[in-house]
Amino acid sequence: MPFRFEASTFVNNTKAETDNGDYDAGTRAELAQLRSLHPEIAHWGDIALFFAWNGYSEDCWMSSWHFIEQRNENFLNYLCWKQTRGEYPRGAGDEIADEACEWKAPAGQ
Numbered sequence: 001m002p003f004r005f006e007a008s009t010f011v012n013n014t015k016a017e018t019d020n021g022d023y024d025a026g027t028r029a030e031l032a033q034l035r036s037l038h039p040e041i042a043h044w045g046d047i048a049l050f051f052a053w054n055g056y057s058e059d060c061w062m063s064s065w066h067f068i069e070q071r072n073e074n075f076l077n078y079l080c081w082k083q084t085r086g087e088y089p090r091g092a093g094d095e096i097a098d099e100a101c102e103w104k105a106p107a108g109q
Contacts, residue, residue: 003103007048009083018045037071060094
């Protein structure tokens with residue numbers, strides 16, 4: 001069975017997993033770009049995406065919002081880490097997230 005990223009890792013309300021919240025147009029555009037660059041989490045609502053990207057930005061880069069410009073597999077590794085291992089070492093950058101790449105395993109392995 002392929003790995004499935006769970007929005008519930010970042011939001012504790014089932015409605016928030018798929019809800020789009022009340023964000024301004026600029027934030028919505030960034031979240032739409034994040035979703036299009038990472039189809040593995042395209043099923044997530046804006047609230048879950050916001051909290052996941054914000055968590056990644058803070059944990060890895062110690063900034064409130066890291067600029068989104070291209071697909072970032074370390075972001076997906078970070079999501080996988082949080083889902084399978086829990087806390088991420090704050091300020092550690094995103095290189096150690098490479099250890100959490102279960103999501104890349106082919107189906108059936």
